[in-house]
Amino acid sequence: MMDDLPRYSNKMRGVFSRDNLPKVVLAVSSLPIFIAAWWLLALYLQGQGYFYLPTPLEVWDALVLAWTWDPVTHQSLLSNIGASLGRFVVGFALAVGLAVPIGLIIGYSSLVEAFSKPILEILRPVPPIAWVPFLLLSLGLYWGPVITIFIGVFFPVLSNMIFGVKSVDPLLIDVARTQGASNKQVFTKVVLPSSIPYIMTGLKIGVGIGWMCIVAAELFAAQGGGIGVLITAGQSIGRYDIMFAGMVVVGLLGIVTLALSEFLERRVKIWTGMM
């Protein structure tokens, strides 16, 4: 009855297949080698007295110390993480909530695009961090850092959104119209769903930029602590180990949120049949 049966790809091979073994060994050994090299370099530099690089163990101790109550911000590490994460979530949500509808409109209407493009092209190249001094002074120590993230996340999400709308297959729009769809239905039932994968790509890029922005803003000042605050506090009392502890935490948060957004992207792509 069927003309020909669907073919499924045969690409899924075991991670531990023989071809992959050298790669697996390399991947598993790279982190221990990195930490060992760091350790040796730290000991060497400390012995020579050029400058102080804390060893991994010292950073670990600083993390343990900061976990409960660090001597500079007088907060627990979790409350510092919570402060940064809170700003991140608010700024990120604001950026996505505005960039998605604005991007949809700009991508859909060439008139709106003609008007808004010059404005966007002037604002886009300004690094979000350049806004920080102004934002802190004018908006204060909570909204200043939040709006910095907003600026950092807004533009990549917007660009992807516009691109997504423009990449809609015109054939699908023809199909919808021959099926009797109104302009509004073409928008909600064709343009919007076809743009979803592009929204997800924008979110992923936004996550990385978001963390950069939040820490950069907190390095200036922020209300109620934060990882950036912890790092500058460590600097102010010359505690290298605490600065490094802050860096490690930011890195881990970045990995977790990126993994989360990649997971979400995969789910959405599967859900929308793109994968």
Next chain:
Amino acid sequence: MDRNDVILSIKGLGKSFPKDNGQIVAIENFDLEVENGEFVCILGPSGCGKTTLLRIVAGLEQLTSGSIKIGQKEITGPGSDRGMVFQEFGLFPWRNVKKNIEFGLEIKGVPAEKRAETSQRYVDLVGLKDFEMSHPKQLSGGMKQRVGIARALANDPAVLLMDEPFGALDAQTRNQMQMELLRIWKETKKTVLFVTHSVDEAVFLADRIVVMTARPGSIKDLWDIDLPRTRDRASSKFIALRRDILDELEVQKTGT
């Protein structure tokens, strides 16, 4: 031409495009009346405007002159009284088979229960049972076009417009799909306007073949194909008819 029970009537259709500083006349003085339940193939050299003609009937493009009527109603834009099947399928990748077929019903605001009933009927009609939940990515070309046909039919259009629907398929699948289409056509008793550049396909499928001239496209000749179905491609009548129509097309190509 005097026909009874005309469902589609095209009168004095003309279409021109602006190009550079002038106008390109794509279609000129095209007249055609199609009876209810008739299978008409439009055949012509590439660039003769046959796809444009179909898109105008679908309402996707505006005509420059003339008029098109479905029954007594003049068409002014796209509508669900005409269903279209596209060469490149045009399935919504984020919708499964069932949801693709139900698209037009959703547009009309048909309640979910009724939609499911209708889509199931067309899933069965085109032979896609057990694939309702599959996404287009998981289907072969032939199966994709079965979805395309079911989706166009689910709206219960008066006329089914098909734009080289099997052009993207391999030869074997193509022949199979032609058989399937004839079966579906017999079961649904739909009027079909089918664009192709394959003489073989047209002779196999059509009640009537419209041969178009090269640009500007207009009707060069009409052929009534009264061979009984299912047609045997190896029969002498089939071969002779195919050769005659091919000759007619070749004459235009060389410009004599």
